[in-house]
Amino acid sequence: MAAAPAVAVVTAAIVRYLNTEIMAASHAIAAEDDLAAAGVDSMALLKVLVFVEREFGIWVPDEDLTDEVIQSARTLAAYVCGRAT
Amino acid sequence: MTAALPRSVALLGPDVILLAMETLAAGRATSSNAVLVVQLDGVLEAERVRRALGRFLPTCPWLGGRLVRPWPWGKLAWRVPAGGPTLPPVRTTTLATGATIGALVDRELDTPLDPYREVPLRITIVAAGAASHLVLTWAHALMDPHGSEHVLRLLAELDERPSDAAPAGPPLLVAPTDPRSFRERGALASRGAAHLRSLAPVPPVSPAAAPLGRSPARRQRCFRFTAPAAPSDRLRRGLPWRLAVTAKAMTALFTARGLPTNVPFLIPVSINRRARGEAGPVLGNYLAFHFARCLPPLDGDTERTARALRDQLAAAVRRDELEATWAGMSFARYRPLRGMFRELPWTAAGDFCSFNFADTDALLPDRTHLFGAPIAGGHHVAAVPARPGVGVFFGRRDGIESLVVSWVASVLDDADAVRIADVVRDEMGWQPVRE
Numbered sequence: 001m002a003a004a005p006a007v008a009v010v011t012a013a014i015v016r017y018l019n020t021e022i023m024a025a026s027h028a029i030a031a032e033d034d035l036a037a038a039g040v041d042s043m044a045l046l047k048v049l050v051f052v053e054r055e056f057g058i059w060v061p062d063e064d065l066t067d068e069v070i071q072s073a074r075t076l077a078a079y080v081c082g083r084a085t
Numbered sequence: 086m087t088a089a090l091p092r093s094v095a096l097l098g099p100d101v102i103l104l105a106m107e108t109l110a111a112g113r114a115t116s117s118n119a120v121l122v123v124q125l126d127g128v129l130e131a132e133r134v135r136r137a138l139g140r141f142l143p144t145c146p147w148l149g150g151r152l153v154r155p156w157p158w159g160k161l162a163w164r165v166p167a168g169g170p171t172l173p174p175v176r177t178t179t180l181a182t183g184a185t186i187g188a189l190v191d192r193e194l195d196t197p198l199d200p201y202r203e204v205p206l207r208i209t210i211v212a213a214g215a216a217s218h219l220v221l222t223w224a225h226a227l228m229d230p231h232g233s234e235h236v237l238r239l240l241a242e243l244d245e246r247p248s249d250a251a252p253a254g255p256p257l258l259v260a261p262t263d264p265r266s267f268r269e270r271g272a273l274a275s276r277g278a279a280h281l282r283s284l285a286p287v288p289p290v291s292p293a294a295a296p297l298g299r300s301p302a303r304r305q306r307c308f309r310f311t312a313p314a315a316p317s318d319r320l321r322r323g324l325p326w327r328l329a330v331t332a333k334a335m336t337a338l339f340t341a342r343g344l345p346t347n348v349p350f351l352i353p354v355s356i357n358r359r360a361r362g363e364a365g366p367v368l369g370n371y372l373a374f375h376f377a378r379c380l381p382p383l384d385g386d387t388e389r390t391a392r393a394l395r396d397q398l399a400a401a402v403r404r405d406e407l408e409a410t411w412a413g414m415s416f417a418r419y420r421p422l423r424g425m426f427r428e429l430p431w432t433a434a435g436d437f438c439s440f441n442f443a444d445t446d447a448l449l450p451d452r453t454h455l456f457g458a459p460i461a462g463g464h465h466v467a468a469v470p471a472r473p474g475v476g477v478f479f480g481r482r483d484g485i486e487s488l489v490v491s492w493v494a495s496v497l498d499d500a501d502a503v504r505i506a507d508v509v510r511d512e513m514g515w516q517p518v519r520e
Contacts, residue, residue, distance in 0.1 A: 024359075027361070029362075038361065041357075042324045043356050
């Protein structure tokens with residue numbers, strides 16, 4: 001059975017995706033930054049969730065899309081790692 | 086030394102689609118005007134706005150140009166006339182006591198800009214006692230709502246400059262050229278066309294069933310709400326939820342009209358392609374399109390409709406359908422306008438979609454002032470095509486949610502608009518703003 005990925009690894013992957021595919025180069029965001037405040041709207045968030053599904057095989061269902069889970073790249077990564085275990 | 090700007094700039098695919106939609110209402114006076122209304126807590130000087138426009142045109146002359154199409158098959162483009170760009174008009178007017186800005190916005194929607202013959206942009210400054218409104222009206226093919234906010238932002242920055250000296254670096258005004266090869270874009274466009282054809286078997290219905298006059302009047306009404314102070318559910322702020330809520334309101338309208346409710350709604354949803362955190366290009370509707378389909382939610386189960394719409398959007402992202410339709414639209418520039426809808430599901434009566442819908446997000450979130458006056462609010466509204474004849478636009482500013490219903494006068498009336506707003510308010514859990 002494959003080991004669950006570490007939160008730091010997943011966080012780094014999400015931040016990298018956000019900064020290359022979603023955010024402007026001059027507005028790079030960090031792991032702890034609030035996604036909504038940074039301008040990540042519902043459509044951009046959907047792209048992030050599809051990326052997470054492709055990379056880590058986990059789709060976040062509607063009922064788990066709480067403000068706490070999608071507050072930042074790190075909270076989303078923590079959710080993904082929690083599901084993976 | 087900076088290189089001279091080109092004299093013309095080609096339209097993007099979605100710009101051309103918007104122009105093509107007007108041809109569906111051939112024979113009628115159509116308006117494709119879009120309007121941005123900004124409320125200001127202060128008096129606005131028209132001269133400052135004119136001065137800023139004068140500083141703006143050297144970096145973006147096409148706003149003072151005309152729409153041209155080289156005969157016979159060239160790409161549509163904004164071109165600077167031989168004599169140089171024309172300063173867009175800045176008009177001033179006064180709001181009478183007790184009057185609302187709504188009547189003026191109706192007039193702006195009803196007075197079509199002809200981008201082939203005049204500049205595609207005009208500004209009206211409305212004095213209302215110690216306050217004022219800035220009303221920016223443009224031909225929708227020129228830019229999308231985000232582009233219009235970028236124009237205002239740049240004008241405000243130019244107004245704040247101490248002199249007419251050119252900015253240090255040119256602002257990003259035009260969408261970047263697609264770096265993908267012709268072959269790659271062609272393959273994507275074929276997939277996009279296949280996707281659009283898959284939508285075709287069931288043509289949409291719309292409420293614009295009654296015969297329209299030659300000059301159908303446009304009307305709009307803006308409703309303002311506050312969201313509950315309690316921590317809100319993020320899902321309810323998202324696009325699929327708002328679309329589902331609008332679908333519920335439209336179901337009530339369609340049912341009242343006796344329209345078939347076993348035919349799925351078809352709703353084009355524009356998706357902002359700009360990188361987040363920056364304003365992005367001015368010119369062009371820099372948008373990808375998603376074509377949402379859902380059965381009218383007769384049981385009123387908004388949650389289920391929202392989930393289905395979100396799943397559709399996720400599937401569209403997984404299958405790259407948004408990129409495919411974007412690439413497909415870029416090839417539409419070479420076609421005659423009437424040939425663009427060959428693959429799309431529109432009825433002989435000209436129904437292209439069931440209703441229009443947009444969520445323009447936060448208005449000018451990074452500005453507190455415009456031309457020295459504090460921003461107190463604002464909203465976007467666009468003239469809807471003669472068919473479907475109704476559109477709903479969401480937006481927000483400083484905790485105030487705006488909901489604009491835009492319609493063609495023979496399709497809806499004011500009471501219908503109020504009913505639509507009531508359904509949306511209830512489903513969103515909003516409270517009306519006490520004016």
